[in-house]
Amino acid sequence: xxxxxxxxxxxxILGLIAEHKNDTRPEKIDLGVGVYRTAAGETPVLEVVxxxxxxxxxxxxxxxxxxxxxxxxxxxxxxxxxxxxxxPDDRLVTIQTPxxxxxxxxxxxxxxxxxxxAVVWASEPTWANHAPLLGGAGLKLKPYPYYDTENHVIKIxxxxxTLSAAPAGDVVLLHACCxxxxxxxxxxxxxxxxxxxxxxxxLLPFIDMAYQGFADNLDDDxxxxxxxxxxxxxMIVATSCSKNFGLYRDRVGTLSFLASDSDARxxxxxxxxxxxxxxxxxxxxxxxxxxxxxxxxxxxxKAWMIELEEMRERVREMKIxxxxxxAEQVSDYDFSHIARARxxxxxxxxxxxxxxxxxxxxxxxxxxxxxxxxxxxxxxNVSYLAASIAATLGSE
Ligand code: LMR
Numbered sequence: 589x590x591x592x593x594x595x596x597x598x599x600x601i602l603g604l605i606a607e608h609k610n611d612t613r614p615e616k617i618d619l620g621v622g623v624y625r626t627a628a629g630e631t632p633v634l635e636v637v638x639x640x641x642x643x644x645x646x647x648x649x650x651x652x653x654x655x656x657x658x659x660x661x662x663x664x665x666x667x668x669x670x671x672x673x674x675x676p677d678d679r680l681v682t683i684q685t686p687x688x689x690x691x692x693x694x695x696x697x698x699x700x701x702x703x704x705x706a707v708v709w710a711s712e713p714t715w716a717n718h719a720p721l722l723g724g725a726g727l728k729l730k731p732y733p734y735y736d737t738e739n740h741v742i743k744i745x746x747x748x749x750t751l752s753a754a755p756a757g758d759v760v761l762l763h764a765c766c767x768x769x770x771x772x773x774x775x776x777x778x779x780x781x782x783x784x785x786x787x788x789x790x791l792l793p794f795i796d797m798a799y800q801g802f803a804d805n806l807d808d809d810x811x812x813x814x815x816x817x818x819x820x821x822x823m824i825v826a827t828s829c830s831k832n833f834g835l836y837r838d839r840v841g842t843l844s845f846l847a848s849d850s851d852a853r854x855x856x857x858x859x860x861x862x863x864x865x866x867x868x869x870x871x872x873x874x875x876x877x878x879x880x881x882x883x884x885x886x887x888x889x890k891a892w893m894i895e896l897e898e899m900r901e902r903v904r905e906m907k908i909x910x911x912x913x914x915a916e917q918v919s920d921y922d923f924s925h926i927a928r929a930r931x932x933x934x935x936x937x938x939x940x941x942x943x944x945x946x947x948x949x950x951x952x953x954x955x956x957x958x959x960x961x962x963x964x965x966x967x968x969n970v971s972y973l974a975a976s977i978a979a980t981l982g983s984e
Contacts, residue, residue: 617965682843802903935959
């Protein structure tokens with residue numbers, strides 16, 4: 589059977605991890621996969637996570653299965669973190685999922701069950717795995733204009749015009765904050781305009797929040813979700829604890845549905861639990877148990893917010909550092925947009941050939957689109973990085 593298969597190509601983002609690891613040049617820089625790094629280039633376990641894990645080791649008395657929906661205490665805490673008090677509890681259902689990707693995959697399965705012909709409109713560009721992941725579940729995707737590559741702004745008018753022409757019942761995939769890959773988020777007024785179009789056209793918002801806390805703060809980063817929840821009858825929200833709790837490999841996320849009333853919510857809840865059973869049966873527990881302990885304990889929660897703020901500030905500072913270093917080393921290109929991006933990512937705005945040259949000649953790794961993860965920048969490597977970028981400009 590397997591002779592009919594051909595090798596799949598390496599993942600555009602995850603493939604860079606191995607490539608960078610195998611590079612023996614000491615000056616190499618990894619601006620690829622979206623993981624946070626300290627100024628020492630490490631991705632350590634958060635202190636607060638270590639503390640909660642110790643509590644878990646001391647107190648956990650069973651490794652028996654949890655249900656398809658995961659742990660109720662985790663789901664309640666995450667629902668509050670996501671929605672605040674923006675939506676009535678009796679219209680909401682939240683389940684624990686294996687990371688944000690697991691959440692997106694279950695969401696796709698639910699859309700396939702409820703409305704298989706619905707088109708999912710996604711920003712152009714969007715996270716490189718959105719189309720493979722959602723398309724792999726059978727959904728059809730179409731792009732809406734988003735990133736203006738010349739001026740480094742959101743094409744908000746074109747986006748709204750495209751969505752205004754989408755058929756009722758279609759799905760609009762939105763990033764809650766820290767848009768991946770562009771780092772450009774709509775303003776609060778633009779979020780309201782997006783919600784207006786979604787309500788007018790009878791579209792279903794599907795919001796992916798993988799970076800809550802990495803732009804401004806936990807509440808403001810959830811503005812789009814909370815505003816939308818007050819406007820629409822139905823909505824889907826996927827969240828991830830990979831970045832803001834640093835729990836990448838433990839796979840922690842949630843999937844929430846806002847339904848039009850409590851009866852509809854109960855039906856959605858039964859369907860999603862049934863669907864989960866057909867995919868992975870029950871979600872992994874450890875990371876979610878850690879998050880639940882943190883969110884239910886005032887002291888741990890405060891400690892977490894301090895660590896989250898440190899991560900947020902570091903990525904903000906590194907964008908300014910790179911933007912300033914490039915302003916010093918390059919006179920005929922404007923890189924000031926880097927400092928305006930939110931979260932871990934932005935586009936450098938160079939060609940795929942220049943990206944390839946940066947990798948080959950300078951050991952600087954980034955996604956082909958020139959998306960950079962600014963957490964790979966440090967005060968020690970920024971000059972080398974800016975000089976490497978400067979050396980490749982003008983070359984094709
Ligand atoms: C990224 O965009 O780099 C992260 O979300 C990691 C991933 O799975 O792609």
